[in-house]
Amino acid sequence: MKLSPSVLDLDLSEIESRITRFIKIYVENAGVNGIVVGLSGGIDSGTIAALSSRAIGGETVLGLLLPEKETYNPKDIEDAKFVAEKFGLQTQICDITPTLEAFYKTIPIFNSADRLCKGNIKARTRMIYLYYYANKLNRIVCGSSDKSETMMGYFTKWGDVAADISPIMDLYKTQVRKLATHLGFPAELAEKPSTPALWPDQFAETELGIKYETLDLILYGFERFMTTEDITQQLNIERPLVEKVKSRWLSAEHKRRVLLSPKLGYRTVGTDFRLPRNAF
Amino acid sequence: MKEKVKIALAQISSKRENKKENLKKIEKFTLKAQGQGADLVIFPELSLTSYVVRDQLYELAEKIPGPSTKIVEGLAKKTGVHIIFGMPELSEKTKATIFNTAVLMGPKGFIGKYRKMYLPTHSVFEEKRYFRPGYQTAAFETPIGNIGLCICYDVFFPEVFRLTRLMGAQLMVVISASPAVRRSYFEILTAARALENTAFLAYVNLVGIEEGLQFWGGSRLVNPNGDVIAKAKYNDEDLVICEVDYNDMRAAETFIPTLRDLRPELFDKLKKQSELL
Numbered sequence: 001m002k003l004s005p006s007v008l009d010l011d012l013s014e015i016e017s018r019i020t021r022f023i024k025i026y027v028e029n030a031g032v033n034g035i036v037v038g039l040s041g042g043i044d045s046g047t048i049a050a051l052s053s054r055a056i057g058g059e060t061v062l063g064l065l066l067p068e069k070e071t072y073n074p075k076d077i078e079d080a081k082f083v084a085e086k087f088g089l090q091t092q093i094c095d096i097t098p099t100l101e102a103f104y105k106t107i108p109i110f111n112s113a114d115r116l117c118k119g120n121i122k123a124r125t126r127m128i129y130l131y132y133y134a135n136k137l138n139r140i141v142c143g144s145s146d147k148s149e150t151m152m153g154y155f156t157k158w159g160d161v162a163a164d165i166s167p168i169m170d171l172y173k174t175q176v177r178k179l180a181t182h183l184g185f186p187a188e189l190a191e192k193p194s195t196p197a198l199w200p201d202q203f204a205e206t207e208l209g210i211k212y213e214t215l216d217l218i219l220y221g222f223e224r225f226m227t228t229e230d231i232t233q234q235l236n237i238e239r240p241l242v243e244k245v246k247s248r249w250l251s252a253e254h255k256r257r258v259l260l261s262p263k264l265g266y267r268t269v270g271t272d273f274r275l276p277r278n279a280f
Numbered sequence: 281m282k283e284k285v286k287i288a289l290a291q292i293s294s295k296r297e298n299k300k301e302n303l304k305k306i307e308k309f310t311l312k313a314q315g316q317g318a319d320l321v322i323f324p325e326l327s328l329t330s331y332v333v334r335d336q337l338y339e340l341a342e343k344i345p346g347p348s349t350k351i352v353e354g355l356a357k358k359t360g361v362h363i364i365f366g367m368p369e370l371s372e373k374t375k376a377t378i379f380n381t382a383v384l385m386g387p388k389g390f391i392g393k394y395r396k397m398y399l400p401t402h403s404v405f406e407e408k409r410y411f412r413p414g415y416q417t418a419a420f421e422t423p424i425g426n427i428g429l430c431i432c433y434d435v436f437f438p439e440v441f442r443l444t445r446l447m448g449a450q451l452m453v454v455i456s457a458s459p460a461v462r463r464s465y466f467e468i469l470t471a472a473r474a475l476e477n478t479a480f481l482a483y484v485n486l487v488g489i490e491e492g493l494q495f496w497g498g499s500r501l502v503n504p505n506g507d508v509i510a511k512a513k514y515n516d517e518d519l520v521i522c523e524v525d526y527n528d529m530r531a532a533e534t535f536i537p538t539l540r541d542l543r544p545e546l547f548d549k550l551k552k553q554s555e556l557l
Contacts, residue, residue, distance in 0.1 A: 018460060018494055021515065025489050267335075274334040274406075276296060277491055 003234040012182035023055035034060030034139045041076030046083040048144040058088025065093040071197040119198025123159025140164035148173040153252020172216040285424045288313030288321040289499040289520040291512045293488025294330035320362040324486035328367035331457040332490035341368035341378045356385040382429040394418035394429035419447035432456040435469045445477040456485040459493040475506030478532040504532030
């Protein structure tokens with residue numbers, strides 16, 4: 001197999017159809033009234049909002065905008081509203097700043113300089129708002145994690161990844177961008193740099209130290225059982241970069257699995273209690 | 281024996297773990313197929329229970345004969361239609377040994393069954409965890425032709441179909457639960473198995489979503505030249521009535537004489553080499 005950008009090409013109409021079918025059937029079988037999505041103004045959440053809307057109708061999809069003062073960016077609000085209007089979603093804005101400040105004040109060991117710990121509070125607080133609305137309105141939370149960040153462990157445990165379904169988790173970031181374009185997003189939005197918005201001026205590619213175009217090909221190579229050496233040679237890049245991606249991918253497995261427990265019983269939850277899920 | 285046989289490809293989704301509902305659907309589709317003159321109606325792999333039932337298989341599996349096969353047998357007798365469907369079969373001799381089985385019922389009752397030989401246990405599949413493989417290919421002489429039974433992943437193993445054909449099968453029936461990412465493989469292989477054996481092949485796939493698996497449907501009848509002569513929708517339930525004319529096999533066998541050209545000595549070599557792999 002030759003690792004070139006074309007390996008990431010998809011039949012986008014088919015992918016749209018499969019994802020919308022997945023969402024629609026899940027919502028029907030779960031017996032809920034609709035979907036809640038967190039609308040950050042980014043392309044992953046915008047794509048999920050669009051797909052959800054096409055799957056079950058925008059009137060039953062609520063986009064929650066959850067800004068806070070440190071990472072507040074009017075462009076993100078504008079982009080989120082554009083998506084909501086284009087795809088007919090309902091929206092609600094909740095400023096989560098007071099909630100965050102309450103956490104900061106009431107955690108005795110809180111240290112504002114530790115931006116990762118602080119940022120994770122933001123991701124988890126957004127999750128609490130999403131689930132409040134989902135519980136209250138008898139809906140499910142539709143997550144917007146993509147395959148690139150999930151493989152890299154580039155998410156907050158119990159935070160942005162927390163959801164009932166995650167319909168684009170098997171698409172790499174560059175594939176999500178193509179799908180967004182296919183769905184009618186303008187280029188400016190489809191190519192908008194990703195940020196988890198945990199602190200100001202945080203950008204995914206800067207933090208990961210690699211462009212998504214390269215990262216996705218490396219991850220695709222690992223997905224297809226290629227060796228580090230083959231990937232390095234085919235992409236003509238430095239081996240340490242491929243090794244770093246591989247190491248990060250493997251070391252984040254704990255973030256992707258259900259909780260680990262020592263095996264004590266006959267059948268154990270998460271290990272050999274193998275049951276089908278309810279809604280399918 | 282009839283030379284022209286009407287077949288119904290009953291491409292259904294199954295309700296998870298709900299044998300009662302699934303038997304109702306089997307009845308509904310059979311009655312509809314009967315109304316359209318079908319001699320044989322074919323349902324997908326594990327259509328009695330749905331495919332992804334995991335540990336619940338131990339509760340769902342039944343012996344043959346058993347409560348569910350008796351219901352389907354009654355339906356075949358009542359309608360005069362042959363019925364093929366898939367179910368988890370509990371061994372007659374043990375308490376929890378299960379086979380992934382295709383059952384053939386006729387208007388006079390039970391005709392035969394086939395226990396899946398190749399159980400996929402890779403990627404998203406975990407069949408060997410639950411099922412014991414079968415050890416026999418199956419072809420049954422019936423008033424509507426000699427019918428061979430195969431299941432899903434078997435299609436990757438030409439020897440299963442060759443043996444089924446050599447046992448006399450004119451119509452090789454493949455019941456399946458194939459998820460969407462594998463569609464192209466099945467579209468190629470079903471045509472290949474029909475062509476290389478110069479026999480008819482009816483492929484009936486599940487639809488619906490179970491866990492993250494989206495079964496793609498696309499059920500089809502392939503003629504002995506490898507042409508798809510009838511095809512069901514992708515992804516949605518469908519009932520397609522099509523016709524097999526066994527007379528077509530003569531021309532195909534003449535034009536593509538693969539059975540005449542069989543080299544039995546290669547099978548000995550195949551056995552030896554596969555043991556050395």
